[in-house]
Amino acid sequence: MTTKLSVNLNKVALLRNQRDNGYPCVVTTARRVLRAGAHGITIHPRPDQRHIRLGDVDDLAALFASDLPEIIGAEFNIEGYPSEDFAALVNRVRPHQVTLVPDAPGARTSEEGWDFDSRGEELAHGLALVRPSGARIAAFINPDPAAPSKARRLGLDRVEVYTGLYAMAWGTPAFDTTAAPHLAATAAAAEAAGIGMNAGHDLNLVNLGDFLHRAPNCLEVSIGHAITAEALDLGWDETVRRYLDIINAA
Numbered sequence: 001m002t003t004k005l006s007v008n009l010n011k012v013a014l015l016r017n018q019r020d021n022g023y024p025c026v027v028t029t030a031r032r033v034l035r036a037g038a039h040g041i042t043i044h045p046r047p048d049q050r051h052i053r054l055g056d057v058d059d060l061a062a063l064f065a066s067d068l069p070e071i072i073g074a075e076f077n078i079e080g081y082p083s084e085d086f087a088a089l090v091n092r093v094r095p096h097q098v099t100l101v102p103d104a105p106g107a108r109t110s111e112e113g114w115d116f117d118s119r120g121e122e123l124a125h126g127l128a129l130v131r132p133s134g135a136r137i138a139a140f141i142n143p144d145p146a147a148p149s150k151a152r153r154l155g156l157d158r159v160e161v162y163t164g165l166y167a168m169a170w171g172t173p174a175f176d177t178t179a180a181p182h183l184a185a186t187a188a189a190a191e192a193a194g195i196g197m198n199a200g201h202d203l204n205l206v207n208l209g210d211f212l213h214r215a216p217n218c219l220e221v222s223i224g225h226a227i228t229a230e231a232l233d234l235g236w237d238e239t240v241r242r243y244l245d246i247i248n249a250a
């Protein structure tokens, strides 16, 4: 099983929004990274539209509805908090995957997964709201071995494990004592629970190979911040190639 690479275009949209001239273009970048071999595109349209705007969602949906060769086999993943507005959006656009995150509207970024004990009913309600999309539904979870079975019992199709703590601990003593073992245990628990596992947040060219070694059952990594920064330096084609080399070597 080869882990799929889904490129998150939030930061391309963030840069685009600084001027009124429309570039860098989100759709053009999506086509470029897919032609370079990425397996999918992820976006996270936040309520304040700080980066991905509603127009981007429709433009990317139109791209994925096309018969362009780079679209064949590629997946469109939309992340967000399951509000009524978000549900209406994904139920209209019908992406391949929807990833539910517990973020408050003004959250700086996604820094935690769902707490199934205190917010399980909220997540179950959100899951019901987005089921009409027909998409595979994933929930963002913390690196906690108890989380995958709770997600499966709630009826989710996949989990996406938050890798921000793993990335933050990289190079510190806490990495080997806490962050890495917690991630590996969560991946093993997902396997044991029979629920597919995605991963994301602050993965990059430095830490991805180690992560995949600890989580060999990871079906998809969604990467945005680092890959965009690296592409500013290396270009998209070379950057995507380097990620695919790491994935294929895992």
Ligand SMILES: CC(=O)[C@@H](O)[C@H](O)COP(=O)(O)O
Pocket: 008, 010, 011, 043, 044, 046, 079, 101, 108, 109, 110, 111, 140, 200, 201, 222, 224
């Ligand atoms: C869920 C997750 O960790 C990221 O996909 C998130 O979308 C990042 O959001 P920002 O790009 O707004 O920081």
Ligand SMILES: NCC(=O)COP(=O)(O)O
Pocket: 008, 042, 079, 160, 199, 200, 201, 202, 203, 222, 223, 224, 225, 226, 227
């Ligand atoms: N789900 C994680 C994602 O889509 C991108 O997160 P990041 O690489 O921007 O931190």
